[in-house]
Amino acid sequence: MNSARDPRIAVVGAGLGGLALAGVLQRHGRSVTVFEREASADARSQGGTLDIHAGTGQLALRAAGLLDRFRTLARPEGQEWRVLDPITGTALPFPGPVHDEESPEIDRGQLRGLLLESLSAGTVRWGCAVNGATPLGDGSWRLLLGDGTTEDVDLVVGADGAWSRVRPALSAATPAYTGVTFVEAGFDDCDLRHPALARMVGNGSLLAKSAGRALFAQRNSNGNIRAYIAFRAPENWHLAADVDLADEAAVRTHLLKMFDGWDESLLYLLRHNDRAFINRPLFVLPAPHTWEHVPGITLLGDAAHLMPPVGLGANLAMLDGADLAHALIAESTVDDALRAYEDIMLPRSAKAALDCAGALDILVPSTSA
Numbered sequence: 419m420n421s422a423r424d425p426r427i428a429v430v431g432a433g434l435g436g437l438a439l440a441g442v443l444q445r446h447g448r449s450v451t452v453f454e455r456e457a458s459a460d461a462r463s464q465g466g467t468l469d470i471h472a473g474t475g476q477l478a479l480r481a482a483g484l485l486d487r488f489r490t491l492a493r494p495e496g497q498e499w500r501v502l503d504p505i506t507g508t509a510l511p512f513p514g515p516v517h518d519e520e521s522p523e524i525d526r527g528q529l530r531g532l533l534l535e536s537l538s539a540g541t542v543r544w545g546c547a548v549n550g551a552t553p554l555g556d557g558s559w560r561l562l563l564g565d566g567t568t569e570d571v572d573l574v575v576g577a578d579g580a581w582s583r584v585r586p587a588l589s590a591a592t593p594a595y596t597g598v599t600f601v602e603a604g605f606d607d608c609d610l611r612h613p614a615l616a617r618m619v620g621n622g623s624l625l626a627k628s629a630g631r632a633l634f635a636q637r638n639s640n641g642n643i644r645a646y647i648a649f650r651a652p653e654n655w656h657l658a659a660d661v662d663l664a665d666e667a668a669v670r671t672h673l674l675k676m677f678d679g680w681d682e683s684l685l686y687l688l689r690h691n692d693r694a695f696i697n698r699p700l701f702v703l704p705a706p707h708t709w710e711h712v713p714g715i716t717l718l719g720d721a722a723h724l725m726p727p728v729g730l731g732a733n734l735a736m737l738d739g740a741d742l743a744h745a746l747i748a749e750s751t752v753d754d755a756l757r758a759y760e761d762i763m764l765p766r767s768a769k770a771a772l773d774c775a776g777a778l779d780i781l782v783p784s785t786s787a
């Protein structure tokens with residue numbers, strides 16, 4: 419094993435949490451390698467917009483030395499909310515903020531780009547999937563890589579998201595379906611190409627909901643809008659309805675039936691998307707999700723506490739990364755650092771997961787309120 423001051427640290431996953439950890443460690447002169455299964459930073463669209471909160475995500479960005487650059491890209495006006503009646507399409511009262519410096523929006527791709535650019539060249543090993551980790555008996559671990567090779571390290575951090583390949587070394591928990599599915603729809607260059615939709619969504623987010631159904635749309639950068647068509651249904655709703663997810667027209671027809679009776683202005687979100695629908699059944703880990711401490715290995719972000727996507731997951735993933743980095747810098751052994759980090763992260767995420775479960779019930783209520 420290497421010295422406690424210079425442990426071999428492997429972060430599995432170059433998502434927001436893993437990159438925040440790597441960024442803060444490097445800022446303090448520590449070595450770290452990030453193993454990422456995707457071939458490059460651009461291999462996949464990074465999805466919609468995230469609001470980054472002052473008390474969580476922004477603390478992590480400050481720790482990584484990126485808060486000022488974040489502020490040049492973030493959109494405080496993105497906190498505007500409009501809630502519409504689903505049947506009439508008219509505005510309902512919503513007491514939300516209009517311009518909020520506390521939790522401005524940023525595109526996920528921009529945020530990930532900021533974190534990646536802050537790392538020294540070669541920190542991320544792209545196209546390097548990790549299939550699992552086995553203990554070597556002295557507190558160190560052997561990573562099993564997708565190409566059949568192995569890597570021995572002093573600390574493994576599973577930052578590999580919902581379906582973590584590191585998590586089984588700590589916990590038998592697996593994600594369970596929430597009963598809610600989001601179907602994502604994308605609209606490009608909306609001020610010019612979809613002006614009525616652009617006006618309806620405004621600078622921030624739009625929500626309309628009834629029992630078991632919700633439409634949710636958010637303005638992203640460059641005039642793009644991303645919408646989530648949300649409903650309560652079995653995970654395999656499309657099989658039961660004999661709908662081929664690759665058949666755009668069949669998905670649209672089925673969704674229009676589900677939202678029958680809703681105002682035409684809202685149904686625009688189902689009729690005129692520019693990009694293919696993406697089916698996103700929502701999964702969560704049990705809350706609280708916890709484990710007995712094991713030397714030399716831990717989890718952060720969705721791998722540790724996958725929760726409904728109601729605005730906390732990315733923030734907590736980055737805060738976990740920053741907290742773990744600070745613990746590794748402050749403590750004299752890896753084991754002390756892991757214990758200090760888990761003592762903070764586990765109770766914090768247990769509370770957040772319960773809050774998020776309640777928020778999903780409000781966003782997509784099972785009965786009309």
Ligand SMILES: Cc1cc2nc3c(=O)[nH]c(=O)nc-3n(C[C@H](O)[C@H](O)[C@H](O)COP(=O)(O)OP(=O)(O)OC[C@H]3O[C@@H](n4cnc5c(N)ncnc54)[C@H](O)[C@@H]3O)c2cc1C
Nearest residue numbers: 431433434435455548578579719720727729730731732733
């Ligand atoms: C539709 C939707 C909307 C959301 N909106 C918000 C929001 O507004 N605000 C918010 O805070 N959160 C939001 N979230 C939640 C947020 O996206 C997640 O909580 C956050 O991305 C978790 O970050 P992470 O770093 O833990 O994991 P991820 O972002 O999932 O990153 C994991 C990384 O690990 C890599 N990986 C996976 N397996 C392996 C492997 N075996 N080997 C190597 N690499 C691997 C992946 O390719 C990925 O790069 C949303 C989620 C969804 C689905």
